[in-house]
Amino acid sequence: MHYEGDIIRPPSEADAIILQITTGCSHNRCTFCGVYRKKKFSIKDLQIIDEDIAFAKAYCKRQSKVFLADGDALITPQPHLVAILTKIKDHLPWVNKVALYANGKSVRKKGVEELKQLKELGLTRIYLGVESGDPEVLQEIDKGETPESLVEAGQMLKDAGIFYSVTILLGITDRLKSKQHCINTAKLMQKMKPNQVAALTYMPLENTPLGQRVKSGDFKLYTAEEILIELRTILFEMKECKTQFYANHASNYLPLAGRLPNKRDTLITLIDSALSGTQSLIPEHLRAL
Numbered sequence: 001m002h003y004e005g006d007i008i009r010p011p012s013e014a015d016a017i018i019l020q021i022t023t024g025c026s027h028n029r030c031t032f033c034g035v036y037r038k039k040k041f042s043i044k045d046l047q048i049i050d051e052d053i054a055f056a057k058a059y060c061k062r063q064s065k066v067f068l069a070d071g072d073a074l075i076t077p078q079p080h081l082v083a084i085l086t087k088i089k090d091h092l093p094w095v096n097k098v099a100l101y102a103n104g105k106s107v108r109k110k111g112v113e114e115l116k117q118l119k120e121l122g123l124t125r126i127y128l129g130v131e132s133g134d135p136e137v138l139q140e141i142d143k144g145e146t147p148e149s150l151v152e153a154g155q156m157l158k159d160a161g162i163f164y165s166v167t168i169l170l171g172i173t174d175r176l177k178s179k180q181h182c183i184n185t186a187k188l189m190q191k192m193k194p195n196q197v198a199a200l201t202y203m204p205l206e207n208t209p210l211g212q213r214v215k216s217g218d219f220k221l222y223t224a225e226e227i228l229i230e231l232r233t234i235l236f237e238m239k240e241c242k243t244q245f246y247a248n249h250a251s252n253y254l255p256l257a258g259r260l261p262n263k264r265d266t267l268i269t270l271i272d273s274a275l276s277g278t279q280s281l282i283p284e285h286l287r288a289l
């Protein structure tokens with residue numbers, strides 16, 4: 001496989017064939033994100049991708065999923081992406097799920113008709129980084145999105161019938177904005193109605209603007225208790241959300257998973273147990289990005 005640089009994928013794609021179709025991220029400005037800082041964004045040649053598909057055809061017969069990397073692979077021009085999905089269908093017929101990362105801009109650029117075409121060609125799942133539903137926090141982290149633009153992207157994915165998962169971030173803003181971050185993130189989830197929501201806890205990377213603020217002491221990392229209070233506030237406010245909720249990423253202090261709204265009270269009770277000290281937390285040294 002022709003991999004360039006570090007490759008990341010969501011935990012749920014651990015068993016997928018990773019096909020790198022772009023390098024880096026076309027946005028690459030989020031203040032907390034360091035994975036693609038050194039990578040120049042590019043769309044890889046079809047010839048290279050063909051060789052990787054040929055490799056998978058020969059050696060990856062036991063893997064039924066494909067994950068298209070890197071950061072926002074959905075930004076790939078439609079004819080190029082159509083060609084890749086068609087080749088996966090033709091050469092890897094045992095693959096029944098294809099997923100990729102996207103951002104709001106790449107979803108809106110496609111539009112519903114192109115998204116439907118991708119779904120027909122086998123694209124089954126999109127992972128969308130949202131991080132916050134608060135306009136000020138989105139601006140502060142340089143997400144390049146507003147709550148309204150994210151609702152528009154979510155509606156397009158719904159209209160195209162594509163399963164989509166969003167990530168939200170805990171401990172990402174100054175404490176004064178923590179409550180509005182939580183309340184507006186819950187509100188945004190209620191408007192976007194994603195199939196699943198994954199909450200991650202911010203961990204600093206030195207090669208990022210926010211990581212540098214942590215290093216200089218200008219931004220103080222949240223304590224485990226403050227993170228749990230954010231998690232509780234978001235879940236409490238997601239009253240009408242029908243979605244699968246996860247907070248079991250390695251960055252989190254308290255692994256949680258459950259279907260909302262049915263499990264909402266159970267999850268909140270677990271958080272309360274952790275806050276009162278009767279439920280143990282993941283030790284700091286075992287947390288990771």
Ligand code: SF4
Nearest residue numbers: 025028029030033071
């Ligand atoms: S968080 Fe996503 S959109 Fe932002 S820089 Fe990282 S990969 Fe790009």
